[in-house]
Amino acid sequence: MEFTMGGRLEVRITPADVGKRVSVRRRPEGDGAGAEFTDTVGVLTSWNDGVVSITRKSGESVHIVESSLVAGKVVPAAPARRRGPAASFRELAAVTARAWQPVESEPLGEWRLRAAGGFTRRANSALPLGDPGLPLGEAFGRVERWYEERGLPAYIQTATGAEGTQETLCAELERHGWRREVTAEVRIAALAPVGDLDADVTAVRLTREPDEAWLSRYQRFSTPGPHVLRVLGSGPAVWFATVAGEAGGEAPAAIGRCVVDGRWAGFMAVEVAPEHRRRGLATSVMAALARRALDEGASAAWLQVEEDNEGARALYDGMGFAAHHRYHHFRPA
Incomplete structure (x- = not known):
């Protein structure tokens, strides 16, 4: 990936780019002689207190000390698909959800709380496809209580790796103490x-x-x-x-x-x-x-x-x- 401007490396991203897909290069820890740079591509999910957080398409969050950055730039939101039918994340999210319908569901703003006696996480997790109508911390708490009332573990299903997916939400879940338990690919x-x-x-x-x-x-x-x-x-x-x-x-x-x-x-x-x-x-x-x-x-x-x-x-x-x-x-x- 090309970072240079006029033959020199430049950091061309700022905290104003939070929410955008970026590519950054950083010095390795210790900055030993001859050590190679490390490149990271993903959605810039936060830039606070001298730490840059990027969520990769795999769902992994990478935290980088700002002072170690040697280059960075905003890149297109998602690479062009080369094969398979054209499809948006929103369309696929709706289609896949209809294939595993819960026994019980309840709206939380534009989120959907779903339960089916614990059979499959897909039918027993909150599906967030918009604004929950509450601050995120309160929404997470509401999800926990809803599943606790039913004797079920609380899950929130998120997505990464395509245009319009939820890298920022993943980062917020991690900041509130939630952890990824299962990751899978949607293939078409x-x-x-x-x-x-x-x-x-x-x-x-x-x-x-x-x-x-x-x-x-x-x-x-x-x-x-x-x-x-x-x-x-x-x-x-x-x-x-x-x-x-x-x-x-x-x-x-x-x-x-x-x-x-x-x-x-x-x-x-x-x-x-x-x-x-x-x-x-x-x-x-x-x-x-x-x-x-x-x-x-x-x-x-x-x-x-x-x-x-x-x-x-x-x-x-x-x-x-x-x-x-x-x-x-x-x-x-």
């Missing part, structure tokens, strides 16, 4: 290539509701109570995929879930039994669900994958999915 792709994958879909059975066999493979709960079934069945148009096991009465070899919502098809709960992995079953499930979503008029695909799930990330790379932004669940420390 054109839907037709997923449907065109070279896969055997003849063994994939599609249903509108999850049966006992499907639920026996989806091991994200101890007992599939009514709240679990309500969340799984939520969404404008929901499909469940099942590949039967080889032996009678055996739990399914593979499962998946797809929510069709306008132009979007969201893929989730794609799971393959350990003894059936590396046989292309995940690809078959994805292709079968994609073809049904195409029949219903969808043209774009999204999914969510945790950052440490290397196997799933490699699979989705091969299908053409590219990262759009990251989302995080913050919890009081």
Whole structure:
């Protein structure tokens, strides 16, 4: 990255640039001879008492002593996307939320408090998509009390890494003692290539509701109570995929879930039994669900994958999915 102006390094950012995406270079601690500079790119979230705070697209906050800066500049809000459908953060945030609808919800200004008996953080976290109508410290306290009243841990879901995401809110949560507990990527792709994958879909059975066999493979709960079934069945148009096991009465070899919502098809709960992995079953499930979503008029695909799930990330790379932004669940420390 280029920082020079007339052949010399310059710091061309000020506290007035808080909220903008910046790139900075700093001297390493100790400033030893021959030590290399460190570069940081992200949203400038604060500049107070001689400390510059930058939140990277990963959600990580970096705190830099102002005196160590040797260069800095404002950079474009987000790099241009090179592949995948055009999509804004606001559009995707709404679509992904509709795929995991809570059993109970309540507005807090433009935020939404969501609860579903603790099943999935996505249905049991506050979704902040605007102004809560309170100072942030008070809003955070209100979130904590709301979940405490329901016997649930308090979570706030935030996003980073795209135009219009919430790096500043992430920094405020950290300043109020909240910590990131989980980070995942939201990935998007054109839907037709997923449907065109070279896969055997003849063994994939599609249903509108999850049966006992499907639920026996989806091991994200101890007992599939009514709240679990309500969340799984939520969404404008929901499909469940099942590949039967080889032996009678055996739990399914593979499962998946797809929510069709306008132009979007969201893929989730794609799971393959350990003894059936590396046989292309995940690809078959994805292709079968994609073809049904195409029949219903969808043209774009999204999914969510945790950052440490290397196997799933490699699979989705091969299908053409590219990262759009990251989302995080913050919890009081």
